[in-house]
Amino acid sequence: MNTEPSQLITSVPEFLAHAILLERESVERYEELADSMETHNNLEVAQLFRKLAHFGELHAHEVEHHAEGMELPEIPPWDFKWSTPESPESGAMEEVHYLMGTREALEFALHNETRGRDFYAHVAETSPDPEVRRMAAEFTAEETEHVNILKSWLLNLTDAGEEPLEDLDPPNVTE
Amino acid sequence: MSSSQTVELKPKDYKSDIKPVWCPGCGHFAVLSAVTKALAHLGLPREEVALVSGIGCSSRIPAYVSVYGFHGIHGRALAAAQGLKAARPDLTVIVAGGDGDGFSIGGNHFIHACRRNMDLTYIVMDNEVYGMTKGQASPTTAPDWAKSKLTPHGPGVPSFNPAAIALASGATFIARGFSGDPNGIARLLVEAIEHPGFSFLQVLSPCTTFRPEQKEWKKVVHPFAEQEPTANPVEAAQRIQADDGMSTGMLYRTLVPVWQPDNVATTQVEALEGGFQV
Numbered sequence: 238m239n240t241e242p243s244q245l246i247t248s249v250p251e252f253l254a255h256a257i258l259l260e261r262e263s264v265e266r267y268e269e270l271a272d273s274m275e276t277h278n279n280l281e282v283a284q285l286f287r288k289l290a291h292f293g294e295l296h297a298h299e300v301e302h303h304a305e306g307m308e309l310p311e312i313p314p315w316d317f318k319w320s321t322p323e324s325p326e327s328g329a330m331e332e333v334h335y336l337m338g339t340r341e342a343l344e345f346a347l348h349n350e351t352r353g354r355d356f357y358a359h360v361a362e363t364s365p366d367p368e369v370r371r372m373a374a375e376f377t378a379e380e381t382e383h384v385n386i387l388k389s390w391l392l393n394l395t396d397a398g399e400e401p402l403e404d405l406d407p408p409n410v411t412e
Numbered sequence: 413m414s415s416s417q418t419v420e421l422k423p424k425d426y427k428s429d430i431k432p433v434w435c436p437g438c439g440h441f442a443v444l445s446a447v448t449k450a451l452a453h454l455g456l457p458r459e460e461v462a463l464v465s466g467i468g469c470s471s472r473i474p475a476y477v478s479v480y481g482f483h484g485i486h487g488r489a490l491a492a493a494q495g496l497k498a499a500r501p502d503l504t505v506i507v508a509g510g511d512g513d514g515f516s517i518g519g520n521h522f523i524h525a526c527r528r529n530m531d532l533t534y535i536v537m538d539n540e541v542y543g544m545t546k547g548q549a550s551p552t553t554a555p556d557w558a559k560s561k562l563t564p565h566g567p568g569v570p571s572f573n574p575a576a577i578a579l580a581s582g583a584t585f586i587a588r589g590f591s592g593d594p595n596g597i598a599r600l601l602v603e604a605i606e607h608p609g610f611s612f613l614q615v616l617s618p619c620t621t622f623r624p625e626q627k628e629w630k631k632v633v634h635p636f637a638e639q640e641p642t643a644n645p646v647e648a649a650q651r652i653q654a655d656d657g658m659s660t661g662m663l664y665r666t667l668v669p670v671w672q673p674d675n676v677a678t679t680q681v682e683a684l685e686g687g688f689q690v
Contacts, residue, residue, distance in 0.1 A: 265424065269441065272431040279436075314423075314449045315599040322593040331592065331618060331627050333436045 244318045246360050252369045253304040254312055255319075255360075256376060259353060260297035263326035264290050270333060277335035279402065282342045289346055293326075296379070303372070325352035336402040340394055347387040354380035423448035426458065428478045439591030439617030439626075440470050440537050446589070446597035447477055447506070447535075453602055461504045464493040466513040469544050470537035470617070473508045487517025490525040490534065497530050498673050504605060505531075511538040515551040515572045526581035526610055528671045533604045533611045536574065537591075539619035539626065547622035559622075575652045575663060578612045579645060585611035586648070586664040587641075591618060592630040593660070600662060609670050616658070629658070636661040643667075 246252045267290035274283035319325055328349040337345075357380055361373035426448040434440050451461060461479035465471035466489035474481025480503075484492045493507040514522055514536045525534065540557070542548040549563045551572035558566045578586050585607040589597035597615055604611035616633065618626030636655075641662040642648050648664040 269432075270436060273434070273436040273441075276431060276433055277436060313453055313599070313602075314595040317595075322595060329592065329630075330439070330441050331437055331620065331630065334620060335436045337436075 240363055246318055246364050246369055246373075247366055249366065249368050249372065250304075250307055250309050251312075252360060252364070252366075252372060253300065253307065254309040255317060256300045256357075257297065257304060257309070258312075258317065259319075259324045259326055259356065260293060260300050262324040263349065263353070264293040264297055266327040267293060270328075273333075274335065279335055279337070281339055282337055285339060285342050285346075292383075296383075300376075319356060321352060325356040326350065336404060338396065338399070338402055340391065340396055343387060343391050343394065347384065347391065350380060350383045350387055354384055420455070421452055421458070423452040426451045426478050428476055430475045432476050433472065434469060435621045437618075437620035438469070439539065439615070439619070440473065442591035442594040443470070443508070443535060443537055443597060443615055443617060444473060444476055445594040446601055447473070447508075449595070449598040450601035450605060451477075451479070453598065454605060456504055460502070461506065462493075462496055462500075464496065464505065464507045465489050466509045466518060467544070468510040468513045468542070469619075470508060470510040471513055487513055487519075487521065489513065490518060490521040490532075493532055493534075494525060494528065494530050497532055499675070501531070501672050501675070505533070506605070507532055507534045509536060510543075510550075511536060511540060511552045511572075511574075512542045512550040515574060515577075519551070519572075523577065523581045526578050526583035526612065529582060529584055529609045529668060530672065531608055531610070531670050533601070533607075533613065535601070535604075535613045535615060537615050537617040538574070539617050539623055540571070541619050541622045543619050543622055573652065573657075574612070574614050575655070576649070579648050579652060579664060582668075583612045583664075584609040584666050584668055585662075586614075587612070587662040588614045588616065588660050590616045590629065590633045590660050592633065596660065603662065603665075607665065609668065616660070633658045633660055635659065636663060641665040 246255060267286045271283045271286035271290060274286060326349045328345050332345055354377055357373045357377040361370050361377050364370050364373060458479045463474040463477050463479055464482045464484065465474050466484055467486035471483060474483050482492055489507050489509050493505050497505045538552055540550055540552045542550050548560050549557060549567040553567050554571055555568050556566040558564055575586050585604055587600045587604065589600050600613055604613050616629055618629055636659040638651065641664055643666040651663060
């Protein structure tokens, strides 16, 4: 993570602008993936992404609640202070596939939540503002809970011996 | 569409209710995200923007953006867009499509759009393959790509170099983005839209289905060695020749007069009709 002074989050409004975008973009990405999986008839994974979007929505509301009555800075998309190309909980699009199974989808989500947690933990360690550090530590704890929930879902997944999804009419069979 | 907007629009407000049919993992999702972010950043009212496309997976993008859209015929997106811009210079006109649509079927339109320098932004989502027709070699496919039954030993001819053709044809803004960096594309797109003249933005946009090996692109893309674009075409040509095709950022930007026809009528319809009477 970047510890250059210009990359440190220095105020509560700036921190909440980051947190809100992080949560909102995560929800949008899961919704987009759920739609996409439905379109490609992978309904089980679509349902999982829909569920993750729902949980994300609840969390986004909580974060937005912290910002009520506060004027947040307008930050261009490319000037947010993450070390990832997109906001940390927006999983990389190229990591998904229409034949992915529940395990892969959960691993994808776990990776995203872990990046989100690491972002908040980094802010909690590096911000010069004590209130930002306090809030970031609180958000880190919440994200750690999400990480642990996903880990437990993965542990309890009963997919041993299940065949990977198969497309009987794959798109890459040329005539 | 409402004619006045008083609320500030967010990127999500520029997305339509139509769900993309693109494969999960497709790079084009990043371009959709970048387009909506750029429009929101610029604060452009939806009724003042038109998105024009041709045919192909990427050309479906007008349906997914809540601005005026025209999903035209194969290779003719630039022709339609230039006609629209000629008639409605007040609109922000963005043209989008793929490498097959833009460089093969529409190749000649590409050359002359660069030369004409109308105030348009052209985004080409380049995945080096015809995806919609199930994976044939396109103009930008490497000569040794042998995964299509139509070209079992590879196309065998050097791939088309979009930046070189754009420069040689007179484009005044040339940039390249990568779908793994949607915010970087958004930034380039903002610059491209603000640029007065023809702006060309090539986006390396992997096809997860027919070119799964492109997933590795994220490991090899890198910024152009020179951070600032040049306005010198000779220097731009040198940069292009030294480029491995995986550099991202802005390459070339210069200002020359924009071509825009004078829309003042010089005659009356009746007079024109009179000319056809026998």
